Amino acid sequence: MALLSLLCGCESTDGGSNFQRTGGEAAASTVAQPSNIAATATTDSSIALAWTDNASNETGFELEKCSGSACTSFTAVSASPLLNNATTHTEAGLSPSTIYRFRIRAVGNGGTSSNWTVSDNITTSSIPSAPTSISKSILPSGVTLSWVDNATSETAFTLERCAGANCRADPANFVTTVSSAISANATSYTDSTVVQGTTYNYRLKACNTLGCSDWLTLGSDAAVTSWPTFGVEPTESSKTAASVTIGWGDSASDNGYEIRRCLASSCTYSTIGTAVEDATSFTDYGLSSNTAYKYQARPLLGGAGDDSGWKPDTPLSITTYAAPTAPSSFVQTMTDIGATTITFSWTDNTAGAGTHYIEKCTGAGCTNFAALASVAAGVTSYQAVGLTAGTIYRFRVRSYQYGAYSSSYLTSSDISTKAYMPWMTDGPVHSSLISGSTMFIGGDFLTIGPYTGTGISITTSNANMTAALIGTLAKVNGTIYCVIPDGGSGFYIGGSFTAVGGASRKRVARIAFDGSVGVASIGDTFTVDNGEVRALALNSLHDTLYVGGTFTTVNGATTRNHIAKVSTLGALDGWNPNLNGNVYALVANEPVIYAGGAFTDIGGGTTRNRLVAINSTTGAATAWDPNSNGTVHTLLLDGTTLYAGGDFTALDATESTARSRLASISTADGSINTFTANANGSVRALALDGTTLYAGGLFTQINSSTRNYIAAVDTSTGDVTSWNPSANSTVFALSVDSNSNVYAGGSFTQLGGQTRYYAGALNSSGTTISWHPASNDTVYGISIYSTYAYLGGSFTSSGGYYTGRLAAIDLSTGIPKSWFAPKPSSTVRALAANSTGSTLYFGGDFTTVGSSTRNRIAAASTGTGSLTSWNPGVSSHSVHAIALDSTDANVYVGGTFTGGTAGGVEANYLAS
Known part of the structure; x- marks a missing residue:
């Protein structure tokens, strides 16, 4: 039998728990069999195995188990086959109090060891294994303990505690059983019976009906603290229409805060966020405007909070702001x-x-x-x-x-922004030069400005007319002699023009405040066919316009000698006074219309010399008859007094009352008032401010006091006041604003001692103020309404600069560079620049530039307009051409000079 086992490789049993190969017989396999297998029960559900690896060529091990004493129904363990060279294995998941046997054999490329090495019977424990790795988490509401469960047979865990620091040192101190019925397989438990401010320790064991494991004791004390409280309870800090911020005093022991909110109208709280440790505020965003909310907050410890810690007890009630109303x-x-x-x-x-x-x-x-x-x-x-x-x-x-x-x-x-206007000079341009982004021009001009036509609409607040570079400004193509406000949003103008803003407007038109031509108004349907319109007056209802001038027909063929009545929508009235001479001034004071001019007859048979009062309904003259012996150019009504200015020297029926060019007339009966302000030249303009009457014209004296072209007199006496700004030429237009500033227009270039081209303004002390439209020719009419001003005349440009025969123009805008103004004293005929464009050379007829002597040739910096020190001088005649060589070292000059010097050297016509 033994021989058969050897030959067949069969196993025999020794009647015990091990299967062994028969001794001394050669193995059928080349893989050596493992030996010395030993089994140890480590827990109630696991067994640890160890063996001796006798092979060097195995690729692994097959391990099998069976249950029961001397069992033989082996099955592979879950981990089989094991790795090569392994010598241990722990089999878990076993049944407590159960006998197991294990067998193992080696596996290799040469096959498997033919025989199994078998373990003795080994029984798993009946008492559960002790838990391990106990830890704690402490809150004021309780201590939570966690552990690792190493048993499968426990039916419960028992947890005990002791009180006092380091109480775990004596097991006898564990006198309180927290629980003896913690469920099997549990790995944590919270002791909620603690008292805040007390230090505890804990021990834990696993138990079943057969007994309990050893105790597992917590390695450190568990000190239970109190819930943190606010330093200062929450209050409202700020709010917006979409957010609320609450603030509080920080708690000394928190590690964060929790905030909750509800709608005040239906309060169901929900947590809306947390704040970090040491925070003292929280902002709630994304809220609805004009909505009431309630808020509470509580400090947190370990991520938890006390239910009674929500503060304030009466929740904060905060209503967000309403969203703003649109502008x-x-x-x-x-x-x-x-x-x-x-x-x-x-x-x-x-x-x-x-x-x-x-x-x-x-x-x-x-x-x-x-x-x-x-x-x-x-x-x-x-x-x-x-x-x-x-x-x-x-x-x-x-x-x-x-x-x-x-x-x-x-x-x-x-x-729409305003388009730049084209700019123009007031005299010939003889030479031009482009250098970089600048065009330089020279000639006989003194000023350069935008082409505006003969009328401009600006404001009284503009210091100069640069702001009037208005693309929408309706350009008037002929002289404007008179301007009055329309009582609403613009002005009426009269003159010799035939077009305004490209639209047909014959001698009368309406201009809006923005400078555009009026539509669906008087100029569309009413035309003055010949002559000029020299006077306009608007009735108090602002629906009827009276027109006076040198004309004789209107609307194509209708006779209206020098005066007409028309609705502001352009409908001609049948009213026809029929004057035999020009009308230069009108005042509408319905039912009477006052007219002044050069006429001597009204209605074809009624004598009225240069002054007349006309019934506004019938067109017939009233009995009022001051009888002037000279032309009347201007009228101004003040209550029951009519002021007249002109060329006359005497008034009344017999022309026996001497009044030289300025008079005060009663509107009741035409009698001449005692007011006497005799002027030595024609009075062309009047304006009133309280008891001060301002006069302008061709005079140089009033009542023997020197008053050059402009004056102020007392309305009670006619005596001149101390107001004496003086102009250097005729004043044709006057107007006063609500601030008692006097606006003057005329042919002057100096006003109040300051340069003012054809228009300027003075305050009530006679000092020139900054307003300066800077026109290039005579201003005949000025009208002020609120903060708007309209100027009319024979000018074609306003808002320009005095550059004195030499100017620099920005090519990107077409606007002159106001700072470039060397101001040569006479004509500039030639221009040249150096290769870098930094220096401009110019020649002509001048002998000075600014206040510096420069005879007929000079050089200026293109960056500043200042003269350079270069000053060769040409002693006579004129320079007409300038050129530089390629190195900028030499300047070549040609002209009409002979018999003199250029640069101190005798030269004729050409010099270097």
């Missing part, structure tokens, strides 16, 4: 628009507390708005700068207050 009333007027700027304003509906955000887009009807700017609370206007001339823009404004925007925008209509 309204977008305002932008003619004076708000420049070539590159638009100024506008709006009404703030947020009680002055809201910021306003402004957006802009480009193009008619545009909607692609982009952010432009914001303005602070209380600011209700904005000037957009850096715009493009002649371009349409739209703007919109939105209010922002208390963290929210208004629900809608205030949007403007289309607004």
Whole structure:
């Protein structure tokens, strides 16, 4: 039998628990069999195995188990086959109090060891294994213990505690059983019976019906603290229309805060966020405007909080602000628009507390708005700068207050910046030169300015007329002699023109404040066919215009000798006084119309010498007859007194009352008042401010007092006042604004001791103020209405600069560089620049430039306009040509000079 086992490789049993190969027999396999297998029960559900590896060529081990004493129904363990060279294995998941046997054999490339090595019987423990790795988490509400469960047979865990620091040192101190029924397989338990301010320790064991494991004791004390409390309970800190911020005093022992909120109208709290340790505030965003909310907060410890810790006890009730109301009333007027700027304003509906955000887009009807700017609370206007001339823009404004925007925008209509006007000189240009982005011109001109036509609409606040470079300004093609306000939004003008803004307007027209020609108004249907319109008057209802002048027909063929009545919509009235001479002045005081001029007859048979009162209904002369012996150029009504100015020297029926060119006449009976202010030259303009009568004209004296072309007299006596600004030529127009500033127009270039080309303004002390339209020819009419002014005359340009025969023009805008003004004393005929463009050489007829001597040739810096030290001088005649060589070292000069020197050297016609 033994031999059979050897030959067949069979196993035999020794009647015990091990299967063994028969001793001394050769193995059928080349893989050595493992030996010395030993089994140890480590827990109630696991057995540790160890063996001796006798092979060097195995690839692994097959391990099998069976249960029961001397069992033989082996099955592979879950981990089989094991790795090569392994010598241990722990089999877990076993049944407690159960006998197991194990067998193992080696596996290799040469096959398997033919025999199994078998273990003895081994029984798993019946008492559960002790837990391990106990740890703690402490809150004021309880101590939570966690552990690793090493048993499968426990039916419960028992947890005990002791009280006092280091109480675990004596097991007898564990006198309190927290629980003896912690469920099987549990790995944590919270002791919620603790007392805040007490230190504890804990021990734990696993148990079943057969017994309990050893105790597992917590390695460190568990000191239970109190719940943290606020230093100061929460209060409202701030709010907006979309957020609320609450604040509190920090707790000394927290590690964060929890905040909850509900709607005040239906309060169901929900946590809305947390704040970090040491935080003292929390902001709740994304709220609805004008809505009531309730808030509470509590400190946290270990991520938890006390249910009784929500504070304040009476929740904070906070109502968010209402969203701001959109702004309204977008305002932008003619004076708000420049070539590159638009100024506008709006009404703030947020009680002055809201910021306003402004957006802009480009193009008619545009909607692609982009952010432009914001303005602070209380600011209700904005000037957009850096715009493009002649371009349409739209703007919109939105209010922002208390963290929210208004629900809608205030949007403007289309607004166009003004286009740059072409500029012109007041005399010939003899030479031009382009250098870089600048054109230099020289000639016989003194000023350069934009082409405006003969009328301009500006404001009384503009210091100069640069702001009047208005592309929409309706250009008038002939002289304007008279201007009056229309009582609303513009002016009426009269003169010798036939077109305004390219539209037919024969000698009378309406101009809006923005300078545009009026449509659907008087000039569309009413025309003056010949002569000139020299006087206009508007009735108190602003619906009837009286027109006077040198004309004899209107509307193509209708006779109206020197005076006519027309509705402001252009309908000609049948009213026809039929004067036999020119009308230069009108005053409408219905039912009477006062006229002054050069006529001597009304209605074909009634004598009225140069002054007449006409019934506004019948057109017949009234009995009023002051009888002037000279032309009347201007009239001004003050209550029952009519002031007249002109060329007369005597008045009344017998022409026996001497009044030289200025008189005061009663409107009741035509008698001449005692007021006496005799002028030594023609009076052409009158204006009244209280008891002061301002007069302008050709005079140089009033009542023997020197008053050059402009004066002020007392209306009670006619005596001149101390107001004495003086002009250097005729004053044809006067007007007074609400601030008692006097605006004058005429042929002067000096006013009040200051340079004022053809128009300027003076204050009530006679001092010249900054207003200076700077026209290039005579101003015949000025009218002031509110802050608007309209000037008319024979000029063609306003808002320019005095450059004195030499100017520099920016090619990108067409506007002269006002700072470049060397001001040569006579004609400039030739220009040249060096290769870098930094120096301009100019020649001509001049002998000085500014206050420096420069005979007929000079050089100036193109960057500053200042003269350089270069001063060769040409002693006679004129320089007509200048050129530089390629190195800028030599300047070549040609001209009409002979018999003299150039640069100190005798030269004829050409020099270097």
